[in-house]
Amino acid sequence: MRPYSGKNAIVFGGSSGIGLATARLLRERGAKVTIADLNAPTSSEEDIPWVCCDVRNQPQVKAAVLAAAGRGDLHWLVYSAGIQHYGTVVTTPVEEYDLVQAVNARGAFLATQETIPRMKQGGSIVVVSSVQAVVCQNGVAAYAASKGTLEAMMRAMAIDHAKDNVRVNSVMPGTIDTPMVRASAESFRGDAPLEKILQEWGSVHPLQRVAQPEEVARVIVFLLSDEASFLTGSSYRVDGGLLAQLPVRL
Secondary structure (H helix, E strand, O other), X not given: OOOXXXXXXXXXXXXXXXXXXXXXXXXXXXXXXXXXXXXXXXXXXXXXXXXXXXXXXXXXXXXXXXXXXOOOOOOEEEEOOOOOOOEOOOOOOHHHHHHHXXXXXXXXXXXXXXXXXXXXXXXXXXEEOOHHHOOOXXXXXXXXXXXXXXXXXXXXXXXXXXXXXXXXXXXEEOOEOOHHHHHHHHHHOOOOOHHHHHHHHHHOOOOOOOEOHHHHHHHHHHHHOXXXXXXXXXXXXXXXXXXXXXXXXO
């Protein structure tokens, strides 16, 4: 079944993790998909056009959007580009803070600024945020700030562009088995096996596991689609129940 054969989408950060899973699912369901990312997707995605794009660079973002728009009016945008750095406001160098904000929040600003005017018949946008936009662990000051910024910007865009028939929502994932999460686990694992660390991180979720990128992608694709036609300005937690629980165990 290819229900999205008339749709044209661009996925920023689409070469790995949640972005790649979303690009694959959109392609499987018939949409035209363009990936915008600094890195090329894996060889199995050769049939998905890729544009090399540093989301901090406005001309490169514009070029990526123009490449996607060259395949027809744009309908859907997914912003999944993101980086994770650790530190408090005291220990995080300002240059590192600026980098995290530039990729995670400013990049989304640039991507939507270029895309919305090219959604001639309206469209739908989903930004990939994090549960750490609303609650956070220790030592993630820059990352949490960037995701909080992203959530506020999502709501503002939803209000501003409802008149243009453009819907804007976000997903807030918990712990997902992505290259970024694996890199974080690697830095904290010490002598423990990487998979053991992932299992421990998954165990704090009521569903007792780390999620796969495809599980987030299915929510993103739903929010993009006409099935979600009255949903805008909202955040959807894909967190295995993480934010539903109190830390107190009886």
